[in-house]
Amino acid sequence: MSSAENPVSRDDFDRYMVPNYAPVDFIPVRGQGSRVIDQSGRELIDFAGGIAVNSLGHAHPLLVQALTEQAGKLWHVSNVFTNEPALRLAKKLVEATFAERxxxxxxxxxxxxxxxxxxxxxxxxxxxxxxxxxxxxxxxFHGRTLFTVNVGGQPKYSDGFGPKIAGIRHVPFNDIAALKEAISAKTCAVVLEPVQGEGGVLPAQRDYLQAARELCDQHQALLVFDEVQSGMGRCGELFAYMHYGVTPDILTSAKSLGAGFPIGAMLTKAEIAGHLKVGTHGTTYGGNPLACAVALKTLDIINTPEVLSGIKAKHQQFKARLQQMAEQYRIFSEIRGMGLLIGAQLTADWKGRARDLVKAAAEDGLMLLQAGPDVLRFTPSLIIPDADIDEGLARLEKTLSRQD
Incomplete structure (x- = not known):
């Protein structure tokens, strides 16, 4: 049965889906590069990037080729067996980073x-x-499982699910004194995002991450960097830790790693990895050939001087125009972030209106995100054309000009 014979609408979400999301009113049906077409045929510019996931835009021909070629060979064998795309991807990630496993x-x-x-x-x-x-x-923010949501420092996500997991402490971000006071001989790990994404697009200060490294070494604790959002070129280096010159013991990646195909990775040193012996942890689908084939091609494309330097240039293009809007409309108090992970902090007069602006921008043909109630977040394709940046920002300015 074709889609024309079985039409669906936004109303069907409210009719059939669990109500833990509140999607906007239109339904995207096709994408190419940084442009998306909805059910009505309307074209939108995508500054959301699937929440920092679509690192190479929509329907990148080399990713489509990698996926379809692998789909014709092998989809899934489980981790009872290994597979070639997973081994190739692991080897390239090790060669490109501090990791050994x-x-x-x-x-x-x-x-x-x-x-x-x-x-x-x-x-x-x-x-x-x-x-x-x-x-x-x-x-x-570190995820939605019971463990990861408790490690995340936002009670609005972790409250209401029964007793909290014990042994987790939270300290203010970028506060060296607070971290120094909290760490002890009982600490097994300090977990940080080099750039807090959901928390408002807040980059860590270099001395803060350096202090975290030193404190972990002093207390024989592991330093874990959650680079799910900041990694895979998003901040202008392959991983943000490279920008800071601070090396973690464990690093996590996902989102941009698969450019839209679901995949996550944990990278670490061999000595640490050896403590996950056979049977201690596992996953049915993790490392499947389809995901790894796409991620391998994504890594090959992103980890080049041309793409990484282009991300830094595009950051400046965004920042300059957003600062102009801040001055003209008195709507942004700060433009912050790294690479193409950018946050625009709303002024006090606009407090709490980020979601309203996201919805209004969609009406003007722009897909945008928020990072909390007071920050607009921009996470477009890492190879978004300059012309699409200009056009998307022009649409944002149209949105801002019609607000009261």
């Missing part, structure tokens, strides 16, 4: 779940059962 999952939450479990097991086996505390940052 890789674990593949299906999402950022799963990658973080693996990282947190590994950190606790490593500490328990090396130092004893009392070394299990995890320190994370307030307003952080």
């Amino acid at each position: 890789v674990f593949f999952a299906n999402s950022g939450a799963e990658a973080n779940e693996a990282a947190f479990k590994l950190a606790r097991r490593f500490a328990a086996e090396r130092f004893g059962a009392d070394k299990y505390e995890i320190i994370a940052a307030s307003e952080s």
